[in-house]
Amino acid sequence: MMDTRRHLRGIGDLDRAALERLLDLTDHMAEVGRRANPKVPALRGRTMCNLFFEDSTRTRMSFDTAAKRLSADTMTLAVGSSSVNKGESLRDTVETLGAMGVDAFVVRHRSSGVPWRIAEWTEASVINAGDGWHQHPTQALLDLYTIRSERARRLGEDAGFEGLRVGVIGDIRHSRVARSLTEALGLLGAVVVHIGPRTLMPPTPLARSTDDLDGELEDLDVVYLLRMQNERMDAALIPSGEEYTRRFALDPQRAGRLGEHVLVMHPGPMNRGVEITVDPTTLPGAVVTTQVTNGIAARMAVLFDLLGGVETEVSA
Amino acid sequence: MTDGKRVLGPDDVRRATTRMAHEIIERNRGLDGVVLVGLQRGGVWLAESLGEEIGRIGQAVPVGSLDISLHRDDIGRRPVVPGSVSSLPCDVDGAIVVLVDDVLYTGRSVKAALDALNDYGRPSAVQLAVMVDRGHRELPIRPDFVGKNLPTSIIESVEVTVDGVVIIDPETTVDQ
Numbered sequence: 001m002m003d004t005r006r007h008l009r010g011i012g013d014l015d016r017a018a019l020e021r022l023l024d025l026t027d028h029m030a031e032v033g034r035r036a037n038p039k040v041p042a043l044r045g046r047t048m049c050n051l052f053f054e055d056s057t058r059t060r061m062s063f064d065t066a067a068k069r070l071s072a073d074t075m076t077l078a079v080g081s082s083s084v085n086k087g088e089s090l091r092d093t094v095e096t097l098g099a100m101g102v103d104a105f106v107v108r109h110r111s112s113g114v115p116w117r118i119a120e121w122t123e124a125s126v127i128n129a130g131d132g133w134h135q136h137p138t139q140a141l142l143d144l145y146t147i148r149s150e151r152a153r154r155l156g157e158d159a160g161f162e163g164l165r166v167g168v169i170g171d172i173r174h175s176r177v178a179r180s181l182t183e184a185l186g187l188l189g190a191v192v193v194h195i196g197p198r199t200l201m202p203p204t205p206l207a208r209s210t211d212d213l214d215g216e217l218e219d220l221d222v223v224y225l226l227r228m229q230n231e232r233m234d235a236a237l238i239p240s241g242e243e244y245t246r247r248f249a250l251d252p253q254r255a256g257r258l259g260e261h262v263l264v265m266h267p268g269p270m271n272r273g274v275e276i277t278v279d280p281t282t283l284p285g286a287v288v289t290t291q292v293t294n295g296i297a298a299r300m301a302v303l304f305d306l307l308g309g310v311e312t313e314v315s316a
Numbered sequence: 317m318t319d320g321k322r323v324l325g326p327d328d329v330r331r332a333t334t335r336m337a338h339e340i341i342e343r344n345r346g347l348d349g350v351v352l353v354g355l356q357r358g359g360v361w362l363a364e365s366l367g368e369e370i371g372r373i374g375q376a377v378p379v380g381s382l383d384i385s386l387h388r389d390d391i392g393r394r395p396v397v398p399g400s401v402s403s404l405p406c407d408v409d410g411a412i413v414v415l416v417d418d419v420l421y422t423g424r425s426v427k428a429a430l431d432a433l434n435d436y437g438r439p440s441a442v443q444l445a446v447m448v449d450r451g452h453r454e455l456p457i458r459p460d461f462v463g464k465n466l467p468t469s470i471i472e473s474v475e476v477t478v479d480g481v482v483i484i485d486p487e488t489t490v491d492q
Contacts, residue, residue: 024398025398027401028383028385028386028398028401028402031383031401031402032386032435035435035436036435036436036437037434037435037436038435039435040386040387040432040435041386041387041431042386042387042391043391070386304386308391308392308396309391309392309393309394309395309396
């Protein structure tokens with residue numbers, strides 16, 4: 001029998017039309033979030049299971065809230081207190097939970113590729129909430145939605161992605177956020193440039209790259225700052241935190257050079273004083289909290305798309 | 317427009333709209349607190365037409381639209397394709413909401429619309445205006461304002477636009 005399930009394991013599971021459909025659906029979900037009662041019965045009787053093998057607060061809470069706003073039931077495996085610590089294999093865990101009637105697994109794991117393995121072991125749809133340095137597709141979706149809706153609000157309708165210039169700044173090499181975002185922006189025709197130390201660029205380039213932030217700054221429509229993780233400094237991939245901040249941080253001087261229309265984004269949690277040394281609440285283009293709010297709507301769209309039986313063009 | 321049996325022309329639709337506008341005004345003396353809400357997608361143009369007529373005859377009333385796809389009771393049974401995003405022009409708490417749709421059939425869309433409306437607030441009353449009532453109700457729902465009562469068979473479908481009302485029988489219509 002043909003496998004009719006669908007997944008969102010990476011941006012590769014989407015084409016341009018599917019991505020645009022998810023963005024349109026996110027618009028509907030955001031509207032639900034603005035109602036006096038922000039909850040719809042759309043996924044009654046469906047169950048979503050959070051399977052987080054790596055720490056996460058905002059992504060897990062965001063998925064949980066999204067499922068509840070669609071009236072789905074939720075289960076959460078807290079790895080710290082589960083049999084995973086007794087040596088239960090990943091496969092056993094998934095099969096056991098699957099037997100309890102799960103329609104979608106939301107998976108975060110430190111190893112790349114785990115969501116694809118899990119999809120082989122279960123009847124449920126699999127949503128990747130971050131695997132290693134590999135993919136984080138719902139983050140990309142909420143970022144794209146934030147760009148689209150904020151530009152529409154600030155510049156007028158239909159600002160579009162074609163030719164939009166997005167600078168992703170920081171540790172591209174170890175960032176699943178950068179990888180998913182770059183692929184998704186590429187699908188919609190945006191132009192991405194990766195900015196950061198040469199040692200933190202991926203071995204296979206995903207986009208044009210440079211280590212000259214100041215040379216790019218004035219050409220950007222979106223400034224996307226990545227979290228600089230301290231362990232990268234420990235691993236001697238960058239000379240020092242001060243050096244990184246001097247060359248790549250959004251500081252007051254650089255912020256002053258940004259055009260009025262430029263959006264400033266960050267996937268959170270921010271390392272204040274490292275990749276950003278200016279208070280984002282003072283920047284008119286900062287949309288960091290909007291990203292968090294939109295995360296719920298974007299994840300509602302993904303859940304509804306996978307579990308709600310939305311029409312797809314590949315039916316037949 | 318698809319081939320089929322035309323039962324109303326553009327003039328009939330215009331006259332029915334004008335008559336329904338008068339009836340809405342008569343029923344809600346003064347029109348205070350009245351808001352027209354078209355159901356996505358088929359009811360939106362009719363809500364706008366009724367709004368224009370009411371504005372011409374009496375006073376302007378707010379007009380909005382409601383997408384009910386997330387409230388439908390057949391999610392998972394058939395594809396759900398949301399229309400445009402819902403947009404209610406004012407607070408529905410305490411308002412008299414006139415739901416507007418092109419065709420009233422099983423009543424399930426109206427039930428979904430009533431559920432959706434509740435998430436925005438508590439209207440003081442909800443009324444229902446439809447261009448065509450084609451029968452075959454599956455829920456205890458009835459319209460307050462009707463353009464045309466049109467007995468149909470279950471296999472037929474009904475298309476309503478500003479240009480008129482057409483009944484399409486799949487057994488006599490040849491698809492190209």
